[in-house]
Amino acid sequence: MSLEYGVVVLAAGMGTRLKLDVPKPLAPFMGKKLIDYALSPVWGYFNNSKSASVTLVTGHKRELLESYIQSGYPEKKISFAFQEKQLGTADALKTYFDKTENSKSTEYTIVLCADTPLLSVDVLSKLMDVIKTKNLDAVAATFKEENPFGYGRIVRKEKGFNIVEQKDGSEEILKINEVNSGVYILKTKFVLENIYDIGSNNKASEFYLTDLFKENYAVEAVCFEDKSCFLGVNDLFQLSVAEELFRKGIAKKLMLENGVILKNPSLINIETTEIGKGTIIEANVSIDATSKIGENVKIEQGAVIKNSQILDGAHIKAYSYLDGAVVHGKASIGPFAHLRPGADIGEESKIGNFVEIKKSKLEKGVKVSHLSYVGDAFIGDEVNIGCGFITCNYDGANKHVTKIGKGSFIGSDSQTIAPVEIGEDCFVASGTTVTHSMANGAFAISRTKQVTKDGMAHRFIKKK
Ligand code: UD1
Numbered sequence: 118m119s120l121e122y123g124v125v126v127l128a129a130g131m132g133t134r135l136k137l138d139v140p141k142p143l144a145p146f147m148g149k150k151l152i153d154y155a156l157s158p159v160w161g162y163f164n165n166s167k168s169a170s171v172t173l174v175t176g177h178k179r180e181l182l183e184s185y186i187q188s189g190y191p192e193k194k195i196s197f198a199f200q201e202k203q204l205g206t207a208d209a210l211k212t213y214f215d216k217t218e219n220s221k222s223t224e225y226t227i228v229l230c231a232d233t234p235l236l237s238v239d240v241l242s243k244l245m246d247v248i249k250t251k252n253l254d255a256v257a258a259t260f261k262e263e264n265p266f267g268y269g270r271i272v273r274k275e276k277g278f279n280i281v282e283q284k285d286g287s288e289e290i291l292k293i294n295e296v297n298s299g300v301y302i303l304k305t306k307f308v309l310e311n312i313y314d315i316g317s318n319n320k321a322s323e324f325y326l327t328d329l330f331k332e333n334y335a336v337e338a339v340c341f342e343d344k345s346c347f348l349g350v351n352d353l354f355q356l357s358v359a360e361e362l363f364r365k366g367i368a369k370k371l372m373l374e375n376g377v378i379l380k381n382p383s384l385i386n387i388e389t390t391e392i393g394k395g396t397i398i399e400a401n402v403s404i405d406a407t408s409k410i411g412e413n414v415k416i417e418q419g420a421v422i423k424n425s426q427i428l429d430g431a432h433i434k435a436y437s438y439l440d441g442a443v444v445h446g447k448a449s450i451g452p453f454a455h456l457r458p459g460a461d462i463g464e465e466s467k468i469g470n471f472v473e474i475k476k477s478k479l480e481k482g483v484k485v486s487h488l489s490y491v492g493d494a495f496i497g498d499e500v501n502i503g504c505g506f507i508t509c510n511y512d513g514a515n516k517h518v519t520k521i522g523k524g525s526f527i528g529s530d531s532q533t534i535a536p537v538e539i540g541e542d543c544f545v546a547s548g549t550t551v552t553h554s555m556a557n558g559a560f561a562i563s564r565t566k567q568v569t570k571d572g573m574a575h576r577f578i579k580k581k
């Protein structure tokens with residue numbers, strides 16, 4: 118069965134100006150990589166329909182890019198076409214057709230670049246609409262740019278148009294403000310009929326894909342009002358500009374579509390749009406692209422949330438740091454709490470200040486209110502842990518588990534020497550070191566009896 122659409126993402130370039138060790142598509146962007154964002158309108162547009170194939174033309178450090186894509190999108194069948202030498206964008210497209218199975222039998226070919234992370238689904242929809250309704254051979258997305266330096270200029274003709282690259286333009290042509298975005302939709306048949314005729318007779322001696330567009334051809338330049346979505350990332354400054362725009366877009370969406378209250382939208386770094394209505398987020402909060410936040414959550418100033426899930430009604434107090442944690446409904450965290458990978462905090466539980474939790478499941482209504490470390494533990498419902506509790510989970514070589522059954526009370530300044538199990542409804546007195554497991558209902562105390570000698574303090578108090 119032949120596919121209707123072939124999407125090809127040009128990603129073979131060196132990206133030298135970024136000055137990074139990784140190829141350009143793998144430049145860090147909004148918690149992920151540039152390529153993830155360049156691909157996102159494709160998933161948005163095709164919405165999991167099986168009618169499109171996606172191919173990356175790879176070149177420079179292709180192993181890194183290919184393995185990133187393979188592990189990041191196991192369920193999507195993304196293929197790769199290796200362009201040995203970067204001879205130009207037309208050569209990249211030829212490489213795609215020559216090396217990709219079934220590419221020549223598609224009806225439409227959609228060409229994107231790996232370095233335009235802000236491209237929207239709307240651009241693809243509009244281009245597709247124009248090429249189909251007017252039955253054209255090719256359409257290019259264009260926009261107006263005050264300082265068009267570096268872009269291909271759009272030279273409109275009575276029918277059709279040309280694209281003239283910066284290096285090749287006459288003074289007259291270089292004054293043109295309408296420029297080529299590098300996003301195209303083309304009839305595959307039209308490309309195959311023309312691309313093998315493109316030469317490299319230009320100032321750069323490159324094969325230009327833009328030579329597919331000519332006067333008198335059934336081609337159209339579709340000019341877009343909002344040029345921000347075509348912003349290309351060629352260096353780290355442009356990368357920061359693109360991130361800033363992206364963040365603004367997310368903030369707007371969160372407020373207008375999701376109903377999230379952002380106390381200071383210009384002072385937050387939120388990379389996810391999965392935040393529910395009624396949630397309040399204060400200034401200087403960071404939430405990465407992989408986190409999900411429910412409804413009516415409150416996140417106070419300075420909290421950092423990575424790869425975590427916060428459920429409805431939870432309260433994350435100021436300056437807490439969460440990485441790989443799950444916080445269930447109505448739980449409260451912080452201020453100044455540290456939840457590390459595998460921390461799973463039950464409904465209505467309370468984690469207080471200067472508490473660190475790692476790889477531990479806390480059931481409903483657990484309280485760890487002050488200055489404690491809980492690692493590799495299972496803590497049952499309604500357990501109350503006093504101040505300064507420590508699970509001694511590490512013997513220098515291995516980690517061991519602490520279990521505390523529901524309803525138990527753990528006094529302040531106590532510790533468990535794991536592996537150890539405290540049953541349900543136990544009572545551990547303050548200052549106890551629990552080295553032996555305790556049956557349900559047991560009481561443990563490990564303190565030496567207090568000795569008090571009246572009037573003896575002066576022997577110990579030293580005065581300067
Ligand atoms: C290209 C367009 C220009 C347009 C601009 C928009 C051409 C000839 N020019 O110029 O009209 O205004 O984009 O940003 O197409 N690539 C390959 N293999 C190659 C060459 C490039 O995969 O042999 C990839 C690059 O990695 C990049 C994309 O193609 O993702 C665009 O190439 P680039 O060299 O950046 O083209 P521009 O000079 O920006």
Ligand code: CA
Nearest residue numbers: 230232349351
């Ligand atoms: Ca470019």
